[in-house]
Amino acid sequence: MTTDVVRISVKNLVEYTLRSGDIDTRFVGTSRAVEGTRIHQKLQKAGGDKYLAEAQLKYEMNYKEFLFLVEGRADGIIIEDPQVVIDEIKTTAVPLERIDENFNPLHWAQAKCYGLIYGEQNDVEQLEIQLTYYNIDTDEIKRIRETVTLQELQTFFCGLLDIYLVWAKHLKEWNEMRDSSIKKLNFPFATYRQGQRELAVSVYKIISDNKKLFVQAPTGIGKTISTLFPAVKAMGENKTSKIFYLTAKTITRQVAEEAVNAMRECGLDFKSITITAKDKICFQEKAICNPDHCKYAKGHFDRVNDAIMDIFLKERAFTREVIEAYSREHMVCPFELSLDLSMWADCIICDYNYVFDPRVYLKRFFQTSQGDYTFLIDEAHNLVDRAREMFSAELTKSSFLKVKNLFKGHSIGKTLGKINTVMLGMRKECSEEGYYTQLQQPEEIYPLLWTFVNKAPALLTDNHKTEGYDALLELYFNVLIFLKMVELYDDHYITYVEKSSSEVTLKLFCLDPSKLLGEAVKRGKSSVFFSATLAPLDYFCEILGGETVDAKIAFPSPFKTENLCLLVADQISTKFKDRESSYGEIAHYIHLVIQQKTGNYLIFFPSYHYMQEVHHVFAELYPDTETMIQTNVMSEEERESFLDRFQPNRNRMLAGFCVLGGIFSEGIDLKGDKLLGTVIIGVGLPQICIERNLIMEHFKKKNELGYEYAYMYPGMNKVLQAAGRVIRSEEDKGVVLLIDARFSSYYYKKLFPAHWRYPKEVRNGSKLNALIQSFWDK
Structure with missing residues (x-):
């Protein structure tokens, strides 16, 4: 049989x-x-x-x-x-x-x-x-x-x-080898950390039962290996056929690769692939995929199966470097090769987009029916706003007017002119605040958009690089994306129009991504959402598409509470109206924190402007302290250079001025004496804007938690992430100073994690000085 x-x-x-x-x-x-x-x-x-x-x-x-x-x-x-x-x-x-x-x-x-x-x-x-x-x-x-x-x-x-x-036989041999190695596989570390075994057991049970799990697991538990290891063991028992490890950042993809490698070093035969974005992995200066422009595109499908066979038989880890090497050898497109290889991999490490985004998700896995896949969703707190972006779409009046002017005399120009006229009409409907909203779709513009979509191909088909071609192509795809979102529009959406100078923006905005995320995870059979800052758990469970029956678990920090000196300076207001008067006092408090022990510190602010103003004051008052400041646009090299300065050095004081929720407030790992403390100014509230206020109104009507869902919870999440940079291992000791009167309120204290339950409140510099000195003297 x-x-x-x-x-x-x-x-x-x-x-x-x-x-x-x-x-x-x-x-x-x-x-x-x-x-x-x-x-x-x-x-x-x-x-x-x-x-x-x-x-x-x-x-x-x-x-x-x-x-x-x-x-x-x-x-x-x-x-x-x-x-x-x-x-x-x-x-x-x-x-x-x-x-x-x-x-x-x-x-x-x-x-x-x-x-x-x-x-x-x-x-x-x-x-x-x-x-x-x-x-x-x-x-x-x-x-x-x-x-x-x-x-x-x-x-x-x-x-x-x-x-x-031919493929089937190779896969059969591989699966037998893989499953045999999984059965023999032990946890790749000598001991389990506190909470680690419980987390691994919970993940295995969820996969076995084809259910969903939401996990708040503080730094130090080892979330990556604690989710991947039980998922691999479940694969060996035929409880799942493929693991998707989903992340928002490159650094967390690297951590997942390291976890898989740790299991390989313990005898695991396992094939994993890391999918790199097309624009990053493309060998050409510009990703134009046709045989006239790219030698790797020409004849790609004649050679790609040989490339797949070669890499499959020789490699275990299909990393970016490996894929690029085989792509050059076989003269095939590296991005298309990586997508094909994902079919033969046991674990796919990739961005959220490849499972959740309706524009780019991997149809080869998800288009026909539900697969017995496991989704491990790392840093799941990031998925909320990412999902809103994935499920929203917008059009601007200027883009239609630009292409209209480029195609005067062509029938498409008349259509674009009519769209421009409709958007001018929308502009007149905007209030003095510069926008208007409506619950129903903007159906009056849809027939014109479809007419444009029907006419554009005639101008695009021959790919003649005439003036306006790129602008027309970009607009064409933006309209297609917009019309794709029309299919998803329901009471979780709102339509809004915003005017700014001569510009008009029409947006289908996803207020609540829970329904669409809930539908997306049904493409697999089990899902684990996890993060160090998935708090409050009930909020994240709801907004990420969970249901009341889904499992939720929160772990305490595995580190000694006495290793963290948590202080709250609650006599300072950082509300927008009070910021200008706070610059000097905040600069003074920063200096008090860092002068107690020479080393490296990170200072986080709610905005670039606030950061720059305080930095200016600080540099004048304390010129002997070396500082660095984050800019709003930093290249990969500049980011690395910034972090490279954080090396243990008992002879140098370094203060890095950064923005809450930015590139240095999460996903970086500065263990030991690389980082001695952070100062966090403000409660991290997102900037007040149309979209945040629309989210607030939506949830105010839904569950009377509008302010919490739109501002408080996302803001506190940024605070927790920034504070989490300090204690990264059992040996780490460090200081976290929270500056804002609101941190002492009941509403914020109930959001503090368990190991923050008893912060020390300081209302003057001498008390702060004494507490920090006492902490470092222990």
């Missing part, structure tokens, strides 16, 4: 066995993201009652030593009694007279696979396979049909499986 199971979608099977030629993303077919869906629906509706649209098909077939589980979704099945027609719809910008039955073998192959599945399951001995081509420029339709027998389809399908068997 066959026990080795191969799960694959029809699309992936066809592409991996039959693809060839170049990568060519010149305009032909790039509109399919949104417009293709719309055209599919239009043609499917026109088919009438006899047209079964979006038919889900699943098929099990024992073939040689494998059980193949193949699934897909046919665009249409037409019952023309007694004939059955399998319809595959393709949108194209290619003139229809250039399309014949030999135009694209992959189109036929996909439709034939659907025909086989339907024929086998319904005892249909003969079917019609139909390709329907829809030209997006002319709205013309061309249909090509071929009559095939079930036996012919069986022969064709087995031919595909014979090609794929």
Whole structure:
């Protein structure tokens, strides 16, 4: 009896066995993201009652030593009694007279696979396979049909499986080797830290039960290995088929790579891939993917399977460096290679986008049905605002006017002129505050946007680098993204229009991402959301798409509370109206903190302006103290140079002035004497703006926690992250001074983590001096 199971979608099977030629993303077919869906629906509706649209098909077939589980979704099945027609719809910008039955073998192959599945399951001995081509420029339709027998389809399908068997056998051998090593794998460190075993057990149980878990685990527990290790063990027990480790920052992706390597050093055979953004990994100066511009795009599909086989047989860790090396050797696109390799990896380390963003998520995994995947979502507090960005879209009047002026005399220019006129009308509706909102969608502009989308391909198809081409292409995709978000719009959204000088911005703004995030995690079977600052847990559980039945767990800090000197200077107000009068006093308090022990300190401010003003005063009062200051635009090299200055040095005082919620307030690891303390000015409230106020109003109506959800909780999260830079290991000791009167209020104290429960309040410099001196003298 066959026990080795191969799960694959029809699309992936066809592409991996039959693809060839170049990568060519010149305009032909790039509109399919949104417009293709719309055209599919239009043609499917026109088919009438006899047209079964979006038919889900699943098929099990024992073939040689494998059980193949193949699934897909046919665009249409037409019952023309007694004939059955399998319809595959393709949108194209290619003139229809250039399309014949030999135009694209992959189109036929996909439709034939659907025909086989339907024929086998319904005892249909003969079917019609139909390709329907829809030209997006002319709205013309061309249909090509071929009559095939079930036996012919069986022969064709087995031919595909014979090609794929090479891969299947390698995967079988690999999975046996991997699972054997997992069974022998022990935790890669000599002992568990406090809370670590409990966290690992909780993660394993959640994966086993196909559920969700929300974890607040302070720095020091070892969250990365405590989630990855049980996930790997669960994979060895066939409780999950693939692990997605999702992060917001490059540094946390590196930590995940190190955790996997630690398990490899203990005998684990495991393949992991780190997906790097296209613009970063592309070998060209500009990521233009066509054979005329890029030698790696030319013939890519003729060579990529050999590249995959080579790297799969030789490597365990598909890191950026490894992928780049094999891409150069085999002359293939590194980004496309990494996406293909993700199919063969056991663990995918990548940005949130690849699972959650409706514009770029990995359709090869998530388009057909739910997979038995595990999502490990690191630094999950960052996902709230990231999700709002992913699910929102905006258009600006100036972008339409610019392209209109570039295409005067063309019919598209008239359409753009009408859009510009509508947005001018919106401008007049704005209040004295410069904006207006509405709960309903701006439907009056949609027909014009669709007209633009229909006309643009004719100007883009030939890829002529005429003046205005890039501007038109950028606008075209922005409109497509906007129309994609229209499909998601519901009572979790609001429409707002903002005017600024001559500019008008129209935005579909996602106020509450919980519903869409909840739907996204259903693409897998289990999810673990974790962070050192996932507090309050109930808030994060709700806003990240959790449900009341989901598990929540909060761990205490594993470090000795006496190693942290937590002080609150609550006689100073840092509210906006009081800031100017606070510069000198804050500079004095900073100096009092850092003078007690020579070393490195970070000072965090709620804004760049506040930081710069206090820095100016501090530099004048204490010129002997070396300072650095964060700028609002820093290159990777400048960031590294800033952090490199934080080296243990008992002969030098260094104060780094930074912004709360910025690049230095989370994700950096300055252990030991690299950092002796932080001073945090203010409660971290996000800047007051239209969007924050809209969020506040939404949740005020929903649960009467508008201010908390929009301002207080996100602000306190930034404070906790910045304070978390100080104690990074059991040996670390350090000072955290919180400066703001609000920190002593009940509402903020209840947000303090357990190891912050008893902060010392200081109301004058001498008390601060004495407390810090006493702390360092212990």
